[in-house]
Amino acid sequence: MNNPLSNMQVRDLQSVLHPYTNLHKIKETGSLVISEGKGVEVFDAHGRGYIEGMSGLWCAGLGFGDTEMVEAAKEQLDRLPYYHLFTGRTTEPAVELAEKLKEIAPVPVSHVFYTSSGSEANDTQVKLAWYYNNALGRPDKKKIISRVKAYHGVTVMAASLTGLPYNHMDFDLPVDRVLHTDCPHHYRFGKPGESEEEFLAGLVASLEAMIEREGPETIAAFIAEPVMGAGGVIVPPKGYFEAIRPILRQHDILMIADEVITGFCRTGNWFGSTTLNVEPDTLSVAKQLTSAYAPLGAVMVPRHMMDALESQSEKLGTFGHGYTYGGHPLGCALGVKA
Structure with a gap:
């Protein structure tokens, strides 16, 4: 009983x-x-x-009750418990954390956009990819390729990118313009007797076939976790990202690294993109960004995307995207301390 x-x-x-x-x-x-x-x-x-x-x-990589983190939170709450980054405002913690993220990033980063979570970061990635392609005069280049068993969050778009049934069933997901290519899990999906090298060749061929079938002029981005987390902690075959990178670059498809789980030393380096040799265009981070002492996420944007965002915002009059708590000074101060 x-x-x-x-x-x-x-x-x-x-x-x-x-x-x-x-x-x-x-x-x-x-x-x-x-x-x-x-x-x-x-x-x-x-x-x-x-x-x-x-x-x-x-997410709580520094453990619970870390006195330095608690003191950093108290200090920031006493000084400035909240402010936003809209309409040209900023705070010292937001600037300091962005500078630190640029310093440790696995690829050159121009600017950092703040969110409140990993789901919001990946949702933002899609909006940025669409905005970017509109700025370049490519209105049809909007589809996003994800992978079966991927996990990218639970907002409408992030859950659509996710490749797990429970995130789709009875939520009427995924939405249009989201595609899922094969899961790179040799142990689970390799054919009997198929070597890892042969399995990798099949993954590459399948991705190429999807791009050709859909039309490369319609594909905006490919999103991937360096190591797939919620799908089963799946490490891709050796050489996976090196094999797909030329295909993406050939067709001017953005490579988005979802580092929400793998970021901040989970794989032995600052980022899983370094460990797995991803070489992404953009990165999403959250979770261990603050060791979960406060909610915070971020998108790390390269110079070529930032140039397009700047020109399009001048054309439209503003960059019409942002979150009330994005770049919250408490979260940013804790991110700097972490």
Whole structure:
């Protein structure tokens, strides 16, 4: 027999809608109420400790209760608890973090656009790719290629880029202009007796066939996690990104690296793009950007895209995109400290 639910578990069921949860079954089991965290452990309402081996959701890389992070948060909250970056405003933490991201980026970066999450960052990537191609007079170059078993978030567009069934079923997703090419998982999808090299050749051929079938003049970008996270921690075959890069460049297709999970030393380097030799045009980051001490995400934009964004915003009168909490000074201050 299950133990009776605590008062907090009952209140939770009455008020909180939980993500990625069986909403019927949880009524029987109740939620695990986490009350405290210290180092690599979290503690429930009864004081039981658990090793948080996944860093929350791949995000609390510095652990819980880090005193330097807590002090940085207090200092920023005392000085400036909120401000925005709209209409030419800025804050010192937003500038300092952007400079730091440019310094450690795996490829040359011109500017940083802030969001509140990885989902928003990848959503923004699509809007930037569309805006960029409109600026270049290519109104048909709008399709985005993702991959089966990819995970890029849960906004309407980010969930469409995601290649997992639960993110699509009964949400009427994916939307138009999103394509999914093969998952680069040799162990799971390789044919019997097929070597990794042969499997890689098949992946490349499949991608080329998709581009030719759809028309390269209609493909704006290819988005990929250096290592696929939620899809199963899938490392692509050796030479994967080196093999597809010439195809993308031949057809002027942007390479977007989703570093939301792999960024900030998850693969042994600052970015998974370095470890896997991705050489992207743009990058999305979030999660360990602040070690999850505050929500923050970002898109890192190269000079050639920034030139197009600048000219188009002059033509239209503004760059009509942004988030209320994008570049929040608390998040940026914590990002600098992290």
